[in-house]
Amino acid sequence: KVYQEKEWSNLIDARTAPISLSLSYLTALHAKLVYLLKRLTPEDMVNSYIHPDGNVNVSVAENIGKYAWHSNHHFAHIKSLADRMGW
Known part of the structure; x- marks a missing residue:
């Protein structure tokens, strides 16, 4: 299914969790992507x-x-x- 970002942004963690959680998540995700992509x-x-x-x-x-x-x-x-x- 196509990603529904508006619905995702309505989840409780998107509205109330510390921004540091999202930043840590993106840092880890992009590190994994770089690792993968360099090996393609x-x-x-x-x-x-x-x-x-x-x-x-x-x-x-x-x-x-x-x-x-x-x-x-x-x-x-x-x-x-x-x-x-x-x-």
Whole structure:
């Protein structure tokens, strides 16, 4: 199933848990992703799957690029807010 971020953000932990839990989670997740991605072969990068949102074929390489863009996009929002608020 496609990720429903609005529903996820309504969960109790998303609304009330210390932000440090989310930051620790993202740090660990990205460390694991880097470990995995550095070990992919060129053959691995051309493997693909059917994405449930739009029923389109997506290669591993394309998905990595989309995830990187998406992560940078969120980071830019956070940095912009931090700059605006003087944090």
